[in-house]
Amino acid sequence: xxxxxxQSSAIExxxxxxxxxxxxxxxxxxLTIARGESVVIFGPNGAGKTTLVKVLATxxxxxxxxxxxxxxxxxxxxxxxxxxxxxxxxxxxxxxxLTAYENLDxxxxxxxxxxxxxxxxxxxALVGMTSRLHDRVSTLSRGxxxxxxxxxxxxxxxxxxLLDEAETxxxxxxxxxxxxxxxxxxxxxxxxxxLTTHNLERGFALCDRLLIMGQGxxxxxxxxxVLDLTGLIEAYQHCTGVRI
Amino acid sequence: xxFWSKVIAITRKDALSExxxxxxxxxxxxxxxxxxxxxxxxxxxxxxxxxxxxSGMLWVTFAFAGVLSLNRAFIVExxxxxxxxxxxxxxxxxxxxVGKVLASLLFMLIVEAIALPVFALLFNLPVLTAQLIxxxxxxxxxxxxxxxxxxxLAVNTKAxxxxxxxxxxxxxxxxxxxxxxxxxxxxxxKSWGELYPWLPIIISFDVIFLVVAYLIFAFIVEE
Amino acid sequence: xxxxxxxxxGLVLMFLALYLVFLYAPIEKVMGIVQKNFYLMxxxxxxxxxxxxxxxxxxxxxxxxRDRKWDDLAYSAxxxxxxxxxxxxxxxxxxxxxxxGVWWAWEEPRLTTTLVLWFIYLACLLxxxxxxxxxxxxxxxxxxxxxxxxxxxxxxxxxxLWRGMHPPLIIFEEGGLDPRMRLTLxxxxxxxxVLYVVILMQxxxxxxxxxxxxxxxxxxxxxx
Numbered sequence: 001x002x003x004x005x006x007q008s009s010a011i012e013x014x015x016x017x018x019x020x021x022x023x024x025x026x027x028x029x030x031l032t033i034a035r036g037e038s039v040v041i042f043g044p045n046g047a048g049k050t051t052l053v054k055v056l057a058t059x060x061x062x063x064x065x066x067x068x069x070x071x072x073x074x075x076x077x078x079x080x081x082x083x084x085x086x087x088x089x090x091x092x093x094x095x096x097x098l099t100a101y102e103n104l105d106x107x108x109x110x111x112x113x114x115x116x117x118x119x120x121x122x123x124x125a126l127v128g129m130t131s132r133l134h135d136r137v138s139t140l141s142r143g144x145x146x147x148x149x150x151x152x153x154x155x156x157x158x159x160x161x162l163l164d165e166a167e168t169x170x171x172x173x174x175x176x177x178x179x180x181x182x183x184x185x186x187x188x189x190x191x192x193x194x195l196t197t198h199n200l201e202r203g204f205a206l207c208d209r210l211l212i213m214g215q216g217x218x219x220x221x222x223x224x225x226v227l228d229l230t231g232l233i234e235a236y237q238h239c240t241g242v243r244i
Numbered sequence: 245x246x247f248w249s250k251v252i253a254i255t256r257k258d259a260l261s262e263x264x265x266x267x268x269x270x271x272x273x274x275x276x277x278x279x280x281x282x283x284x285x286x287x288x289x290x291x292x293x294x295x296x297x298x299s300g301m302l303w304v305t306f307a308f309a310g311v312l313s314l315n316r317a318f319i320v321e322x323x324x325x326x327x328x329x330x331x332x333x334x335x336x337x338x339x340x341x342v343g344k345v346l347a348s349l350l351f352m353l354i355v356e357a358i359a360l361p362v363f364a365l366l367f368n369l370p371v372l373t374a375q376l377i378x379x380x381x382x383x384x385x386x387x388x389x390x391x392x393x394x395x396x397l398a399v400n401t402k403a404x405x406x407x408x409x410x411x412x413x414x415x416x417x418x419x420x421x422x423x424x425x426x427x428x429x430x431x432x433x434k435s436w437g438e439l440y441p442w443l444p445i446i447i448s449f450d451v452i453f454l455v456v457a458y459l460i461f462a463f464i465v466e467e
Numbered sequence: 468x469x470x471x472x473x474x475x476x477g478l479v480l481m482f483l484a485l486y487l488v489f490l491y492a493p494i495e496k497v498m499g500i501v502q503k504n505f506y507l508m509x510x511x512x513x514x515x516x517x518x519x520x521x522x523x524x525x526x527x528x529x530x531x532x533r534d535r536k537w538d539d540l541a542y543s544a545x546x547x548x549x550x551x552x553x554x555x556x557x558x559x560x561x562x563x564x565x566x567x568g569v570w571w572a573w574e575e576p577r578l579t580t581t582l583v584l585w586f587i588y589l590a591c592l593l594x595x596x597x598x599x600x601x602x603x604x605x606x607x608x609x610x611x612x613x614x615x616x617x618x619x620x621x622x623x624x625x626x627x628l629w630r631g632m633h634p635p636l637i638i639f640e641e642g643g644l645d646p647r648m649r650l651t652l653x654x655x656x657x658x659x660x661v662l663y664v665v666i667l668m669q670x671x672x673x674x675x676x677x678x679x680x681x682x683x684x685x686x687x688x689x690x691x
Contacts (some may be wrong), residue, residue: 019601019602020467020600020601020603021600021602021603021604021605022601022681022682022685023601023602024680040324057328057332058331058332059328059331060466060467061466061467069327072447078335079334079335080334082333082334085336087328087332087333089325089328091324092324092329093324093325093326093328093329094324094326094329095257095261095320095323095324095326096262096264096323096324097261097264097320098257098260102257102260106253106256106257106258107333109249109253110250110334110335111245111248111333112332112334112491118269129286136264152329212318221263229636239461254687259557301593305690325557384486390614393610393614397594397607397611398609400599400600400603400607401594401597401598401599401607402597402598402599403597406597407593407594407597410590410593410594411590411594411683413586414583414586414587414589414590414615414618415587415590415614415618417583417616417625418618418621418622418624418625419621420627421626421629422625425628425629442628443623444657445621445624445628449621452617453614453617456613456614457614460613460614461487463530463606463609463610464606464607464610467602467603467606
């Protein structure tokens with residue numbers, strides 16, 4: 001165990017808790033995700049999905065527990081970890097007053113991306129936004145902003161993608177296209193992906209494995225092979241008490 | 245060096261955005277000029293009155309203009325949660341602080357560079373001396389050092405715009421006292437040597453608060 | 468038990484101080500009976516500074532250790548501190564009236580300094596109540612606490628120099644004080660400091676109880 005297991009897995013979480021003041025948002029989460037695996041996290045609002053993603057993204061610090069990403073400890077090597085992950089959420093992290101190009105160029109500088117200009121063009125082509133690259137972000141539609149946001153997350157060629165409600169504003173057709181852009185890594189191997197979503201059907205279609213969270217804990221875990229959509233809905237209702 | 249290139253990238257990004265909208269500089273400038281105008285009516289523009297209150301007027305104007313401009317500094321970072329975007333960049337949190345300090349300093353100095361000559365013109369004062377400009381730059385550094393820290397804090401509170409002045413003004417009172425006294429002497433045509441002991445107070449305030457704010461900044465943006 | 472001893476000690480010292488103030492210390496020649504105010508004003512002023520030091524310690528340890536108890540200490544010290552600072556301002560004002568003929572004397576740097584301190588205390592308390600998430604409120608208050616403490620020397624220096632006075636080496640330094648007056652002053656300071664510690668400990672204890680009650684309430688509402 002230990003060293004060997006963490007070498008082979010992309011993400012390893014052991015006994016993670018996170019508290020905000022007196023409120024415990026994560027109450028002991030443990031989870032191992034293999035390289036190239038795609039894992040979807042379901043759960044109602046307040047289940048702790050976003051908190052978990054933010055801890056993995058090194059935006060939040062764990063209160064206790066161990067979090068290893070590519071065998072690096074988040075407490076001690078957060079800066080190195082950030083080079084391995086790309087984050088897309090329902091908020092775009094883009095500056096409305098700057099053009100899409102300027103936004104991408106800014107983040108490319110922050111990630112020390114070599115040959116910035118070419119790389120920005122590359123990721124813009126990947127999300128199909130080459131033609132609108134010099135428009136101000138505030139003039140773009142919500143879906144286009146989300147595409148630019150995905151391009152931003154891909155700039156530094158991360159091996160792991162963290163997607164928190166990332167399909168916000170995107171139509172189903174675009175989602176499929178962008179999914180393959182995010183899923184396919186630089187060397188053709190699939191990227192490791194963790195995503196959270198409200199949409200059970202779409203999430204189910206995309207994942208290798210699924211988790212259901214509620215009240216800061218992982219309540220259910222299953223591989224997609226052993227479950228169909230009806231089974232998932234049943235499990236979801238059983239775990240969360242929410243009727244769909 | 246990677247630290248400074250990222251600092252400059254943040255400052256450049258803010259400057260670019262400001263260049264396009266001129267949101268902060270134009271609003272703050274108009275505000276500063278209005279304050280000067282109101283002071284004129286409040287105190288009467290008689291030369292003897294102006295001599296008495298000129299330096300105070302100047303620093304009340306700049307302190308309030310500073311609050312206004314610093315308030316905006318982190319509001320743009322919260323709009324599409326860009327602050328989280330900065331937090332996932334591979335760098336220490338302090339880069340954000342220094343980048344924001346430089347951007348706010350730039351905006352404040354531009355506003356002051358326009359307001360000072362207007363002030364000189366309207367009240368017939370010898371404002372454009374090396375001493376007064378030196379004092380203005382030094383005091384503005386102190387304002388921005390403290391203000392950027394509190395601005396990052398204030399955007400996470402309920403009443404964003406109201407919190408900054410409540411935190412910022414009591415802390416910079418020593419700086420304002422020193423600025424008013426030093427400018428008074430400078431307006432009276434005194435040399436650098438006669439600005440003692442105010443100049444050392446201002447400089448040590450700048451240095452100490454830049455260092456402390458730099459060290460403590462991570463606690464504000466991190467949870 | 469420890470607290471009870473402290474209570475008792477405070478009570479004895481307080482009576483002793485009253486005795487010294489009104490029966491032992493001589494009446495000042497120029498200012499007369501008004502000068503007795505001094506034995507209240509100086510301890511209050513001292514406590515408004517001491518309390519800031521306590522906030523600073525609490526804040527630094529809270530930021531580095533993330534342990535609730537340090538935040539309880541910093542918060543309680545801010546609350547008790549603002550009470551003593553308010554009292555210092557009131558007593559100072561009562562002192563200023565007969566001596567200078569005005570309720571407020573900007574010329575007096577100690578009074579002005581205390582007023583600035585009062586505003587910094589207020590900032591410390593307000594920032595907590597204005598923050599949405601409770602955990603962050605404690606962090607923010609700690610940041611303001613640290614910055615405010617570092618600001619104090621600047622406040623003292625600038626307000627003293629402002630009116631062309633030399634900065635006081637010790638806040639309550641009074642040259643050529645009658646030895647009986649000095650003794651009375653020292654004892655008053657000790658008595659009020661004990662009182663301060665007692666109140667502070669009490670406040671910390673109440674705050675812990677509050678947190679406990681809140682936790683239990685949360686558990687109860689979860690059960691039902």
